[in-house]
Every structure is written in C-alpha cells, then in structure tokens.
Amino acid sequence: MTALTITRAHFKDQMLQHLRAPGYLVPTLAMPAMFFFLFQGGGESTVGNTFTMASYMMWAILAVAFFQFGVGIASERSTPWESFLRTLPLPPLLRLAGRLLAAMVFAVVAAAIVVAVSYLTTPISMAADRWVPLAAALLAGGFTMAFAGIAIGYWFSPKAAQPVATMAWLLLAYLGGLWAAPSNLPAWTENIAPYLPTRLWGNITWPAVLGDTTTLTTSLTTTASLTDWLGLAGYAVLFAALAVWGYQRDEGTNYA
C-alpha cells in the first residue's frame, strides 16, 4: 500500500473501465484522425501536410484531456462508488494520478492514430530528429490542457461538463489555428486568437515539427519565442489554480 501500489491500482482501474467501454473510447480517439483524413488528407505540400499533422495531434490530445479526463472527473466525482473510494485510506491525489496516467496512455494512442493516418494517406516530410522536440512540445501543452480538463471536471455538473468541453474543444481548435493555419483565419480573430492557449501551444509545436525548413507562412517563425513558452506556462499555472479551486469548492459542497 505504498503510494506506488495505490497509484498503479487506480491506473489499472481507469484503463480497464475505459477499454471496456469501446463505444465511448474509440470515437474519442479516432475522431481527430478521421477529420484529418476527410478534410486535410491528400494535400500536395509536404510541409503543409506535416504542419497539419502536428495540429491534429494537438487536437487529439486536447480531446483526451477534455473528454476522457475532464468530463470523466465530472461524471464520476459525485457517484456513490467514488464516495466509497474516499472512505479508503486513499490520498485523493493518488486517484487523480491514476486517472492522469491512463489519460496520458490514451493521449499517446490518439496522437499515434493521427500520425498513422497521416503517413498512410498524405505525403509527409518529417525529419528524424524532429520527433523528440515534437514530443516535448506536445507534452508541455498536453499537461497544460489536462489542468484545464480537471478544472472543467470540478467546476461543471456531470450534465454540463460534456457540452462545455465540446464547445471549448471546438473553439480552441478553430481559433488556435489547428484546423486552418492562423494566417488563413478571418481577420476578426486576430484580436483574441494569438492569446489563446492552443495558439501558444501551436507556436511551440509547429516549429518543433518543421524545424528550419519552414517558409510556410509569414506569421510563423521557425523557432518558438520565449513569450510563447512563458504564455503557455502562465496558462498552466492559471488552469492548475482553477483546478485546485474547483476541487476545494467541490470538497466544500460535498464534504465540508
């Protein structure tokens, strides 16, 4: 019953529960890859395709952070089973750690499906030395958005969490420039979009995947600026604070 044993048990619990609900899991994991295939696949510019592949990987990870992780917390936190688990000698953070580890596995799977579909359907040029920076960029943004997922999970009721997460997922993808490159977005978005967490995340991820080869658009630099990293870190702190606040508020409502 060390912290490790407990975390492993909750990781296994989450993995089993999700793997046995394929009707929910498969669409969540496959949808970003499907949209890539339907709307983006087959483009001629390998640089453009690679850029888009990275965008859809972010979108896929965002889906896991919001739906499987965030909405999962919202729908389970007030169930009698979760109340029973609270009576065990279980530090609440270890249950969360088990959830987070399971979400990370599914995020990797969702992103890998995007990569597989991209390579199978579209000309991609990805230098071998780009995978590590790409993984680092995806991980940084993935954690930031996982904090946002926890915040959604604790601030919204089980019923509200799903539509709220869906709306945030779609808006953040569109304005962030994950569907269409930022330079192709309507002019009115210019007042908000550059400050959104998905845009900052993209600003870090796109250069990571394209390296020095890019001349894709004038709005993109080939290296992420320090401002992008700081901005994303700021969002991570903000979302983590909202998550902790939401958690304490929920404790206060149900367990004070």
Place this chain on the structure above:
Amino acid sequence: MFIAELDNVGKHYGTVEALKDVDLRVEKGELVALLGPNGAGKTTAVNILLGQRRPDKGTARLFGRNPTKPAARTPVGVTPQQTAFPQNLKVREVVGLVQAHYPDTPSGKHLLDRFGLADLEGRSAGGLSGGQQRRLALALAFAGNPKAVFLDEPTTGVDVEARHNLWTGINSFVDAGGTVLLTTHYLEEAEALASRIVVIHHGSIIAEGSVSEITASVGLSQVRLRADHLPELANADRIEHNNGIKVIYTADPDALVQELAAAGVQFVGLEITRAGLEDAFLTLTGGGQ
C-alpha cells in the same frame, strides 16, 4: 483509546442543524447500532467519523487519530452503498482495487469464499443481483483485515438463510476482538446483533443502552385483543388495527385493562407482552417517523 469517538460534535448544513453536541464513543469489541429515522443525523455522524465531512465544532477521532487523514482509516473497513459498483469492473478486480490500499490482506479468493461469492469472481460487479451486491459490499468492508468495520444496512435485500450466515460472520468478527458500528433501518438486525443501541433523532442522541435497557426505558407493553369498538383510552399510547385485532401500546398495562373493563368493552383473546425494540424506537422518535 476509543475505536471511534465524537466529542461534543456539532454540524450545520445551511440553516439545518444536522448534529447538536453529539458525544459518541465506541470501544473495542463493541457492536454499536446507530438507529434513527431518515434525516436524523446518522449519516452525518458516520461521515464525520470517517473523515468525509468536518464538524463545525467538537472533534472526531478514529483510533485516536484525525479521520480526515487517509492513513487514519487504514484499520477501518466500510461498506459501499448499494448498487454502487462500476459496471465495467469484474468482482475480482473490484476486490483487487480495494485491497491495494491495505498493508495486510486476505487472499481475494478466500475473502469471496467467506461471503458466498466464490463462483462470481469473474462476473461484472455492476451486474450482480441485489443480494449479491450486498454480500460484495460486506466483503469489501473486510478486504483489508480491519480492526473495526462500519456497516450500512449490511443485509437489506439478502435472503433469510444468507442473512443468518452473514450475522454469524459479523458475530464471529466481534468475538475475535473486532468492533462494529452498524447503521440500519432494519431493527430486527440491530436487535439480533447489537451489544449497544444508540438512538439519534433531530441531530441529538436521545437514548443509549442495550436492547433490553432501551425497551425497558420506554417501558412500553403491547396489549392485543379483539373488540368491535374501543372508546378513548387515557392509558393508551398508540393503537394499531391489525385484521380485526387491536394492538394497544401502553406504559401501564394493568391500568389499561381496568380502564377497558370499566368502560364495558367486550373483548376476547387478551394478550400482554413487553414491546420490542421496534416499538420502543417508534415511541422514542415520535412514532411512524
């Protein structure tokens, strides 16, 4: 040191006073039944003892420690509420998940066997029948070799034979030095198991003692008879009509019978018995909830 202790505990929910200055102490080897109508404060008292809620005033201790610290709950087993099991986990996996939190556990097979669940370990926990879910709930309370268990309605919905087996199991746990805090609506269960009854009503403890002490303190007798019509009876506490039989609850059966005779009531089949725990409970809590 007490196994579980509430020391002058008060708790509000908004303007509702759920507990008022409650003192409750459970000693090692006791089987205490906490009884009360719905909303009386039983659940709040148990939740505070298990660290699920914080008291507004007073202190709660579990094995001498603060129950909101997860490690303080290690020697305690708890039954989950009915129909609470995850749909997608097998019985064996539910047991494994719970056992991962304890340093010393019986083998899962042995545990399931003890609660008559040996054939069900591969079944979906959410798909068990009501009685099977109750038995699994009880098995989970004992999954970590506890020194004390908190049982909530342990045998509701279980058939008679299984119920008596479970009661035997609970009794042998107590005989071996274990401690039980039981909350139940099923008074026969409290009567069969409890070494001490605590009755809680409107957030306060209103009676406390062994089953016979509680029934004696209420001092209620049951007078049963057949009669067509009963007049107003000064000595009757409460009257129930049961298929033509009148059941009269009274503190003074002698005076009641004299009153009946004086009023010229034509009755047959007179029986007088000391009222049971259920009758005492209804009287203490103002009858019929």
